[in-house]
Amino acid sequence: MANAFVDKLSGYAALTADDRAALAKVCEGARPVAGRYDLIREGDKPGTVFILLEGWACRYKLLPEGGRQIMAVLMPGDFSDTHVAVLDEMDHSIATLTPARVASVQRAEMEALIASSMLITNAFWWSQLVDEGTLRAWIVSMGRRGSVERVAHLMCEIYVRAQHIGLVQGPQIEFPLTQIVLADALGLTPVHVNRVLRTLRMAGVVQIGRGTLTITDPDKLVQIAGFDDNYLHRRLKLAA
Amino acid sequence: MANAFVDKLSGYAALTADDRAALAKVCEGARPVAGRYDLIREGDKPGTVFILLEGWACRYKLLPEGGRQIMAVLMPGDFSDTHVAVLDEMDHSIATLTPARVASVQRAEMEALIASSMLITNAFWWSQLVDEGTLRAWIVSMGRRGSVERVAHLMCEIYVRAQHIGLVQGPQIEFPLTQIVLADALGLTPVHVNRVLRTLRMAGVVQIGRGTLTITDPDKLVQIAGFDDNYLHRRLKLAA
């Protein structure tokens, strides 16, 4: 049975069958979760590590004035920080964006898993460095890119990450992010996101609808975004 | 002899004398480095871990169009990612902002250090979670805060971090960030940073000059910034 978590980490290290089995094992207690559900909130004591096996989620923070900033989009196979348990409280919230299937792994179990094999240890390090690289790439986007480039960059990132976990066949991918979510993620207003999407559509670069994204002109999208996938550190580069 | 690296990690775990000695030992080969010097560049193969013992540095990325985005400010005691060595190449650059003293630690030595004590292991985990929280806080600033709040927020962060490593006596701290560096860090232009600083000065909140920052009205600064230090996860909260 497909396991996005195993697949993701397999992309970061040449795991053995035993390693893969160990990774799959901690996902056994996975449960279904509704969309728009807070898995954990800022201020909560972090208990378990969440592994997202199906569906999409995000990390976010609410501001006193009521706004929301999304700081990361989590896709199938992604998980919350492996060592959060050492902290007293969460400094951000994590919520599902769509209906999802989530495994909750206890701290001790997680540490045993990571220590169980050097390959697994390395895969987790790798994954964490990619997460940090992604955070940094978001900062670059927010600080130095205009709205069109910013939207285009996020689309590129999502597409490559979807590719990495085998969710891609051709130019179309699942894309369950509403314009409101995009706005919260990109530091824009929903109104402006709407106009940007129209621009990209009119330019013949992408098509969007029904929770899907179709990239009609990949080269142009990459060019608009100024996208360089180096921060995703894909060990297995795919043919273009 | 004071060692900012030891002091910083001591703030995250109740280290033993042996632990502290082990941390100090890896800093022994530290060398002086000029200001504005690239310790490592995007695209380079990551070799050693850099530990910043004195002086300030930053992580940054250059954009094709020539702009620069700073994604993190490194202060004495800070260090580059402990496990970068697993990656093939750097996805960003690190440069000093001031003359500095830097130790370069080999991958094997670093791993041995981390594994040498559970307390040290925990301190590194903690530190890394703080770094990630800081990256997320920057994203929030860039996405949802206006320029005055953004500058104020960075000042709060720097002040609290300076406090954490014992660099603070009273309302004044060392602050070697030029307005150009601030602009690169905050996603603004130097011109606008200048106007923002004037605003804050006129409001009687801060004073700046000669590489120092004096916070004349801390409460107001915190209020303007909407600053909550929870993401810095200071284990040892100081009296106000």
Added chain:
DNA sequence: CGCGTTTTTGAAGCCCCTCAAGTGTAGTGG
């Protein structure tokens, strides 16, 4: 002292926001 860099100030413009209203779509219940 002289030169490069940083800081400062002004004027004009654009990008994105705010406010407002209307359309479309999915789900619910009568």
Added chain:
DNA sequence: CCACTACACTTGAGGGGCTTCAAAAACGCG
């Protein structure tokens, strides 16, 4: 089957925050 609701999407008009361009003053270092 349709009324009703809740949301997401769409479009328009006007304003403001930050940028761009330009240039002068102040600082720091050889």
